């Protein structure tokens with residue numbers, strides 16, 4: 060098999076969440092990485108016997124790298140995508156694609172001109188239960204999709220953060236980081252362009268001065284509508300509604316209530332907080348590799364993004380970490396999914412199909428730009444207290 064030779068730009072948390080996928084999927088080989096943190100570079104070299112670089116500028120000149128996985132902070136995605144494309148590398152760039160639409164357009168253009176593929180992910184809309192729910196909806200068996208409910212309550216805002224992650228201007232807050240998942244999933248399930256958005260934004264903790272919560276109402280051109288609620292300020296953990304399976308497909312302990320807030324209380328300032336984040340990430344002294352080879356560890360079930368109910372004309376559908384439940388006129392049934400062999404394998408499926416088999420991507424640049432446009436409309440709607448319409 061002709062493996063995908065991947066170079067990683069940014070060895071932080073996103074990379075560690077993709078690491079089990081890269082390690083376990085035989086279609087992938089990690090050959091090089093770039094990160095300004097020496098400790099992360101050293102760990103990469105020792106783990107993969109690969110090459111490491113201080114900058115993405117150097118990484119993209121590595122002739123073995125065929126595709127660059129860009130997991131640098133949001134505000135760098137556009138610059139790093141351009142660098143990769145201009146050196147003839149395909150791009151897998153983390154969500155959100157960028158912070159504004161001009162950057163998204165530039166990313167799409169530069170990749171098209173260089174004749175390289177652009178895929179945006181991981182986003183949870185890659186998760187198999189959502190793909191299965193989508194397949195079911197598309198089959199028409201339940202009639203047309205009419206209404207979608209999406210809801211997730213987490214402690215997102217209380218996990219250790221870099222200062223810019225708490226500043227909306229620089230891409231901080233839950234709209235850029237979390238609506239990017241939820242909107243992507245809802246758009247996939249609705250199967251139609253967004254017509255309008257009305258959102259309210261919650262920024263009620265002054266010590267974390269960005270949006271930590273939102274509620275939004277979206278209308279689609281096909282007449283379907285969706286309500287989206289997210290709280291990263293939550294005390295309640297809505298993984299309870301997913302059988303205590305966490306976002307990464309791991310078994311969660313319901314007794315570990317409030318851990319993120321407790322740990323944060325011990326941190327005195329922003330500098331220390333950023334340091335603690337770095338120390339716990341790849342290469343740092345407190346880094347713990349994802350638990351993949353233990354019972355109930357990461358990827359034991361499918362990953363998810365909270366609670367979803369999709370109402371169609373003749374039935375309701377609930378994607379869950381172990382399958383999809385269909386509530387029809389004549390009863391309910393679970394369409395079980397076999398346990399995932401490799402966490403987030405769906406990402407590599409799409410990358411492989413696009414890069415090796417020249418098939419179209421679901422999560423291409425235009426797709427991800429439309430998700431960002433919706434997220435930006437949520438910010439506008441919330442800040443200006445009005446509905447935002449799309450042409």
Ligand SMILES: NC(=O)c1ccc[n+]([C@@H]2O[C@H](COP(=O)([O-])OP(=O)(O)OC[C@H]3O[C@@H](n4cnc5c(N)ncnc54)[C@H](O)[C@@H]3O)[C@@H](O)[C@H]2O)c1
Nearest residue numbers: 069070071072073093094095130131132133153154155181
């Ligand atoms: N899909 C997901 O589940 C998921 C999860 C987490 C983060 N993300 C996304 O990944 C991106 C990174 O977020 P994160 O939480 O991993 O941040 P992070 O701070 O943990 O990691 C960023 C990494 O990039 C490195 N970096 C900074 N500047 C760089 C440069 N110029 N060149 C190369 N490397 C550089 C940092 O040293 C760090 O190792 C964000 O866009 C975020 O939205 C996605």
